[in-house]
Amino acid sequence: MADRKFRMSSGGNPRGVSAREPDPLQSFRELIEKRKKNNKRAVRLRLLPEKHEEEILFDIGLASVRLWNELNYEKRKLFFRDSLTPEKRAEINRKYYHKYKKVLGVNAGQIIDKNEETWESFFELLKMKRQRRLPSHISKISPPGYWKDRITGKKKIHILIRNDRYYLEPISDGEGRLILKDFKLSIRYVGRIRWEGKQGRLEIIYEANRWFAYIPIEVGEKSSKSNLKGYIKPSYKDKKNRIFNPKSIKQRDPVGDKKAFIDIGLNNLFAIVVSDGSALLVKGGSIKSEYYWWKREISTYQAVRDLLRNAEIHKWVEYHEKYLKALYKRNERLRHLYRTAIRFLAEMLWSRGVEKIYIGYPIMLSQNNGNEYNTNIWWYRKIILWMIDVFIEYGIDIEIIPEDHTSIECSICGEIHKNGRIYRGLYVCRKTNKKINADINAALNIARKIGYKIIISRKIESYLITHNGVKSLTPRQRANTRDPEVRNPAL
Numbered sequence: 055m056a057d058r059k060f061r062m063s064s065g066g067n068p069r070g071v072s073a074r075e076p077d078p079l080q081s082f083r084e085l086i087e088k089r090k091k092n093n094k095r096a097v098r099l100r101l102l103p104e105k106h107e108e109e110i111l112f113d114i115g116l117a118s119v120r121l122w123n124e125l126n127y128e129k130r131k132l133f134f135r136d137s138l139t140p141e142k143r144a145e146i147n148r149k150y151y152h153k154y155k156k157v158l159g160v161n162a163g164q165i166i167d168k169n170e171e172t173w174e175s176f177f178e179l180l181k182m183k184r185q186r187r188l189p190s191h192i193s194k195i196s197p198p199g200y201w202k203d204r205i206t207g208k209k210k211i212h213i214l215i216r217n218d219r220y221y222l223e224p225i226s227d228g229e230g231r232l233i234l235k236d237f238k239l240s241i242r243y244v245g246r247i248r249w250e251g252k253q254g255r256l257e258i259i260y261e262a263n264r265w266f267a268y269i270p271i272e273v274g275e276k277s278s279k280s281n282l283k284g285y286i287k288p289s290y291k292d293k294k295n296r297i298f299n300p301k302s303i304k305q306r307d308p309v310g311d312k313k314a315f316i317d318i319g320l321n322n323l324f325a326i327v328v329s330d331g332s333a334l335l336v337k338g339g340s341i342k343s344e345y346y347w348w349k350r351e352i353s354t355y356q357a358v359r360d361l362l363r364n365a366e367i368h369k370w371v372e373y374h375e376k377y378l379k380a381l382y383k384r385n386e387r388l389r390h391l392y393r394t395a396i397r398f399l400a401e402m403l404w405s406r407g408v409e410k411i412y413i414g415y416p417i418m419l420s421q422n423n424g425n426e427y428n429t430n431i432w433w434y435r436k437i438i439l440w441m442i443d444v445f446i447e448y449g450i451d452i453e454i455i456p457e458d459h460t461s462i463e464c465s466i467c468g469e470i471h472k473n474g475r476i477y478r479g480l481y482v483c484r485k486t487n488k489k490i491n492a493d494i495n496a497a498l499n500i501a502r503k504i505g506y507k508i509i510i511s512r513k514i515e516s517y518l519i520t521h522n523g524v525k526s527l528t529p530r531q532r533a534n535t536r537d538p539e540v541r542n543p544a545l
């Protein structure tokens with residue numbers, strides 16, 4: 055069944071991957087196909103409640119957390135006794151709905167729904183495990199946990215509001231009020247909204263001492279007659295990000311039929327070869343140094359925390375807070391850099407007439423350090439999912455290609471030179487002695503894997519991602535035959 059599906063989706067492609075072998079990427083591919091069709095976009099707004107409003111938010115939040123934790127406790131108890139039947143779940147849900155309805159109104163049902171969704175996906179994973187279909191990066195699955203910090207036991211504030219129990223009142227570009235009908239609250243928000251459509255379940259989260267509202271929008275979808283106010287409109291004209299029609303995810307059509315092959319890495323965030331023979335490097339710049347800086351920061355706090363905790367010195371809680379804050383900051387900063395890079399890449403490839411991109415996905419990374427591998431894969435998957443969201447706006451299709459040894463294979467002669475990758479990102483063909491940029495070599499191998507033989511005919515263009523945007527590192531000059539880099543174009 056699974057095999058047939060895979061063969062159908064890759065029909066007509068000249069790829070060398072056997073359809074009989076189980077596809078290690080199958081579940082991720084399914085996720086990707088779903089994501090491509092997804093017409094939802096999430097808006098994130100920063101909430102700026104007044105002191106008395108914040109107290110009310112905390113009250114609602116704590117009630118929500120208690121509801122989740124209590125109901126989850128009962129379900130877990132039954133689960134570990136092997137007697138969590140659908141009937142039992144429904145019974146528990148009813149009981150707690152009535153208990154919390156007084157405080158949370160119909161929004162109590164939203165927490166129960168979310169809890170049910172979480173249990174459903176847990177059971178789905180269990181099923182995949184039984185069928186040996188579990189993705190390789192998932193090593194351990196466990197039933198839904200509590201809304202609390204695993205280490206301190208401190209409650210994690212989440213508030214869920216039904217789609218018809220709130221609305222936004224914009225005041226100006228990027229500012230307005232969030233009205234929570236059941237709690238008579240009108241809270242100031244700041245943030246930009248790029249899309250237009252029907253609003254979904256609102257989620258309010260308290261993280262790193264800030265309040266954020268997450269609103270899912272079904273782009274282009276009309277609101278229901280019973281909830282006319284439940285419709286989000288864009289708050290500003292987004293010139294930079296080129297949203298022409300906020301009611302549609304797809305903003306443009308491709309202007310050509312070129313293909314691009316992309317290797318994702320840490321030094322070169324993207325190494326790209328295009329079927330017209332051009333090659334580009336998008337350098338991560340500060341991404342790598344930030345990544346390692348935060349990694350050190352995070353592990354230091356973690357170490358101090360554990361040391362103090364083992365010595366039963368209460369100050370450890372402080373270090374735990376610092377640790378959480380560092381994790382949060384790392385993710386925020388990297389997220390910003392990655393998203394800048396992805397937007398830039400989409401714009402750039404679209405303007406050159408690319409209609410489809412193929413992204414290499416590493417399969418063999420897992421031998422070394424399990425933890426590091428999991429973090430890397432987590433980022434990889436995140437980046438690829440972000441890429442889908444953005445490239446779909448440009449009408450560019452995406453496919454992932456399993457990369458087993460694209461980094462040691464030689465794109466020049468096709469052999470594997472175990473010692474091909476040398477210093478400073480260079481790859482040397484041991485047969486012809488030609489040198490090539492190692493990441494471009496990997497991108498060329500992705501192309502070769504599915505039957506494209508590309509010869510790099512131009513000098514590599516380089517770009518650098520910074521917190522203030524993208525800088526070109528290639529001086530604008532015409533090719534010169536005496537330029538050694540042109541004679542050796544893929545260097």
Ligand SMILES: [Zn+2]
Pocket residue numbers: 464465466467468469471482483484485486
């Ligand atoms: Zn070679």
